[in-house]
Amino acid sequence: MEFVFFLTAAVKAGTCLLYATLGEIISEKVGHLNLGVEGMMQMGAVVGFIAGFTFGNPYIAVLCAAIAGACGALIYGFLTISLKANQVVTGLTLSIFGVGFAAFFGKNFVGKKVPEAITTFFAPIKLPIFGDIPYVGQIFFNQSVYVYFSYLLVIAIYVYLYKTKWGLNTRMVGENPVAADASGIPVDKYKYFNIALCGALCGLGGAFLSLVYISIYPVNVVSGRGWIAVALVIFAMWNPGKALLGAYFFGALDIASFWLQQYTLPVSIYFFTALPYLATVFVLIFTSMRKSSNKKEPAWLGKNYFKEDR
């Protein structure tokens, strides 16, 4: 039974990663490597918390968090899409900005508790029927609505990317913007839309931490989870379904390094902290060694597209 509790906690810990990873996948699908995930999550976390604390309304809190993340992403988008700035440098700067932003606006809220109305709203709810499945029900269907919404998002983003015309166009922009442009797809519009959506999802991931996961606002709420999300995108091979599994796996490692402290282990517990990054490194090496057509990285990832260069 203890193990079921562990897995329940792992799903909860992985949810913030799942939001951010789904966001980054969408951004990378249009060819934009946004290293500002950490910053956008921080912005969402702090704005979501302040809105929630001020208004006591969960909908407003979540909406504000998504808008804050999207605004961060639009700074990145404007610089890299319209002004052709370097993606890596712009993304790193966005991370610096977001961390500073959260530290500045959050400093008066450190130690404050999430309002009652929001805690109750996001408390775990057992779903009918699904919740009664042995083990699985406890692990997946006895969670916060915030977690349920992420399940729906995985499906929605999968359908968006692989079953709709927009998704096809989106992927084409990331694979070959020259051809996409030639066939009349408004490349920049697709980029802006997807990058803003990425920011909104990262903002939601951050707000999950400040509103649901931790009930008292701490100093640095995201504390490096944004970089894990960047790693997860590779681990998940740009696939939303695998992102779900990966997020829970990485969430489990996060919990495990705390949980295992009570036991004497043959390996250092810090090994578990490093494991997400080590795993990602192996995925990177492995996929590049196979060098086959199922190398899933979008072909134009990290390269800006300039129409007149054709």
Added chain:
Amino acid sequence: MLHIVKKDLPKTREKIVVRLSAVLAALALASILVLVAGANPFELYLGIIQGCFGSVYRFAATIEKMVPLLVLSLGVMVAFKMRFWNIGAEGQFLMGAVGTTLVVRLLPDLPLPIMLMLMSVVSFLFGAVWLMVPAFLKARFGTNETLFTLMLNYIALTLVTALQYDFWKDPAASGMPKIANLPPNALLPGVSGFNLSILMAVIIVLAMYYFMNRSKIGFEISVLGESENTARYIGINVTKTIMIAALVSGGLCGVVGMMQTTGVSGALSTQITGGLGFTAIIVAWLSGLKVPFVVVNSFAFAVLLQGASYIQTAFQIPGSVAEMIQAIILFFILGSEFILQYRFVSDKNKREVA
């Protein structure tokens, strides 16, 4: 309709004018933020200048902040010149510091000059290896180096955390998770705030200028950065060039780990990099990968960093404000590059030309 076209390379004067205007525009925007924080922006900016040049001690502090940033930026610059995205300066920095501390732990009684030399070599090698692994895999299999080096930062950070909280924890620190301070025979000698690392930095700058602009390998690195096919065509050994560039790039970042542990912090800790590895990436990029501009820009950033720590104490302004001002300035400079590289033409003009 308006079209955007690439224009000829801008003149140095135009570059300076555009960038200075970008900084001024950024400061104007940041002023709003400063007002929100409850301070007078003019006093604050004046305070930053005072905090950097107000006294010999403060100026020494500015130079102390400039040195690691400068060497790190030169390090990543070498890799960038080859279009090899070394985002791993943080990790190489940390590994260099680990190497330095390892030397002291294994051979604690060496006399200072030998100790410093050995530490420089070991920290260089530790940093170099930390970058040569992804470089080798990039050369061999085309493994994405941006993400690989990014991950290696966090692996290095976890390693240092494990050392600090577990393996190398100082038993004398009464339970505090801390690695023991270095003994006096392993500390960089210094005079009134200026330490030996400044001299090292001067030598490194001169050596890098020669390496990048006059040496054969420097030429090969820039050809490879322009086009891998050209490089192969004129008979450059691509794998070898990549490995040498990675050796220099990672090695320089590793040496910074030694400079900071032995010259500033006195002990290895997870806090030792202070995010400088990321700032260095931005500095190198904004300098157009040219050694003299790296020197100028690292000084400018050192002023921001030192000014930031000064205003924290003098104005009771949180350090996060300075962090945001820094990011806003960067956003504006990144955006202003566009003005330098592209210009607008209308369809009308185009037709006339045709």
